[in-house]
Amino acid sequence: MGAAHALDALKVVLVAPRNPLNIGAAARAMSNFGVFELRLVNPYKVAFQEARSAVKAHQILENAKEFASVAEAVADCALVVGTTSLGPRALEHPLRRLEFGGKAIARKLAALQGQATGGGVALLFGSEKFGLSNEDMSHCHWLMRIPTREVHGSMNLGQAVAVCLYEIVRNPAAAKVAPEAKREATAEERERIAARLEEVLDRAGYVHTRTEGSTRMKIRRLIYRMRLNAHDAEVWLGMLRQILWKLDSRQ
């Protein structure tokens, strides 16, 4: 494989999908998350043809490969994972919740990337009505379950693909690098706002002489409790300056 990107080794395999909208939706989610290899096992012919209209996912659908059996579809893969909505009791396979399964898949993809030769990771989704059969599952190393409610576990196919790919793609290490939004206002800036606000309230007759001391503290605490970035602090100061000017000009 020697893939440029770890995700290049990931193959989404839809087993016997029947609804063109679902095939299209799966392809769209793949495009959203940067996974490009779609494989179809015995798709309902009409469905596959109609699916080709999915938003921005034409390429994925055009390049999709058809296979007659799960065995053939996953033949070149080093790891095969099936998805299911069933709880552990009904299954004879090792079952991982998506959070953990997704991590294991991501690790495997990263490991494969370093290798000169092959092996991909296949992620299998069953048909809308029946999910994966026991025969399909027998090709899987383990199964993965999205943590849905027990009373309504079965997800829409396109949504299940989206959620699984999101979990595999989201990379906590990369996410940590996300830039800080904006610098928080400094104590000095807060102090200036508090002082200006106090002046305004004084002119407006809000601050009574007798309770002046405690009012000042109340205002400061109020300003300190605000989550306030440096830019917003400037805006507040500008507004207060203008109000003060108006109050003074009318006396």
Added chain:
Amino acid sequence: MGAAHALDALKVVLVAPRNPLNIGAAARAMSNFGVFELRLVNPYKVAFQEARSAVKAHQILENAKEFASVAEAVADCALVVGTTSLGPRALEHPLRRLEFGGKAIARKLAALQGQATGGGVALLFGSEKFGLSNEDMSHCHWLMRIPTREVHGSMNLGQAVAVCLYEIVRNPAAAKVAPEAKREATAEERERIAARLEEVLDRAGYVHTRTEGSTRMKIRRLIYRMRLNAHDAEVWLGMLRQILWKLDSRQ
């Protein structure tokens, strides 16, 4: 709220959805993940009627409430989060990747659960074609982005709902958080402060007619970025009322 389950406080808000399949898909994902309150702002009528056939999500669709504006749809919410496919450069709002935003929402839901009275968390999704408008976003405390590819960021609506709810639901750590000391100000309280501040600034000559529209949104965003508890909201309203009275009494 005093909710039996933390997720009871979570409201999914679809703004101007047009496609019945997407409304149905959103409801289905909600049912999968145990989120039951769906709110629709100006849905395309036909779409809403046709959506009622979604698998196992009848109840959610039947109980869905319609609103004429975003303001009304989020009025009782202590936290309002918008979703977007845009990168940080295009936005004036704080932006969090879903991994972190989802955690923040889960923590908030856990905190709200301990409280006798109210406030929910609203999660906003824009229309299929245009996403959330600047006006819609001005009602949000912050925005959340699913880590999709830059060249194809825009997700299908139903899939975006599924991915966001999965991320919020999957996090068991959320439940560990202790309840907050004070109730956060609701969107309605923030709206009142924003309106009052706008009046004050208008009287003070800070708001110019030419830029009125954008100033209103700027003020709203400013107020939403503040961390503000219910008590402080009262204090702000009282101060603004007094300033307004003074400004008016001098004319």
